[in-house]
């Protein structure tokens with residue numbers, strides 16, 4: 688499968704082969720929500736008011752049915768879960784331990800998606816296909832990943848362990864571990880705690896980057912024809928000087944204002 692940080696065999700050892708009793712798993716899930724959601728006040732509240740957890744618990748049953756080749760009943764159960772919770776998880780999806788789907792509504796997880804342990808998904812997240820592939824066509828989301836609301840992670844790509852996906856992002860390529868990605872299409876803004884600044888428009892892979900690159904090349908060519916670039920004059924220097932003079936004037940008159948004299 689080739690997903691860095693999460694091989695299928697590891698996933699199976701951690702999850703499918705685990706002999707942890709159902710109630711122990713539920714307790715583990717509740718504990719992990721208590722740790723991750725500052726809004727959670729009690730275990731009873733988590734049991735009764737977190738439809739994202741109900742969706743995961745129902746998925747465990749529908750996934751077992753899927754494994755037993757009870758395909759239609761498994762799909763029907765997953766649709767009951769969708770009606771109840773607003774979360775649509777295909778019974779074939781492989782979900783790791785302590786998955787927390789916060790606010791639940793509108794989350795979609797496709798058939799061949801693989802989700803590691805300690806993953807957090809907010810409302811509206813899609814782990815979906817691009818509509819083009821066959822076979823493994825949904826993403827692999829490694830351990831400890833955080834996905835902000837309404838982000839879309841599309842295709843057979845891998846989001847590396849402990850990475851963060853910004854709200855509203857559309858992720859179309861692999862994300863390395865320990866990174867933060869944002870935007871449409873998503874690009875890296877942090878990696879291993881270091882800020883990543885984009886200096887080359889190629890790195891954004893936006894449809895407009897080609898136009899920007901062509902424009903920059905054209906400007907450079909025109910500058911060369913005119914005998915090299917003009918020395919750089921600080922932009923808006925005159926406006927900045929006006930603003931500074933205005934600020935100085937305000938500071939000079941400040942005590943009139945504070946004494947209620949007005950200006």
Ligand SMILES: CC(C)(COP(=O)(O)OP(=O)(O)OC[C@H]1O[C@@H](n2cnc3c(N)ncnc32)[C@H](O)[C@@H]1OP(=O)(O)O)[C@@H](O)C(=O)NCCC(=O)NCCS
Nearest residue numbers: 809834835836851852853854855856867868869870876877
């Ligand atoms: C992605 C995220 C985790 C990054 O947080 P962070 O590490 O504190 O990053 P910063 O705020 O320093 O942002 C870094 C850059 O990315 C930009 N950015 C951050 N989040 C973004 C987003 N969702 N979409 C587009 N750009 C984003 C910032 O504007 C900043 O750009 P700049 O330096 O050019 O101004 C956070 O912004 C986010 O989206 N969290 C999701 C929260 C969520 O879903 N809440 C739901 C509650 S119901």
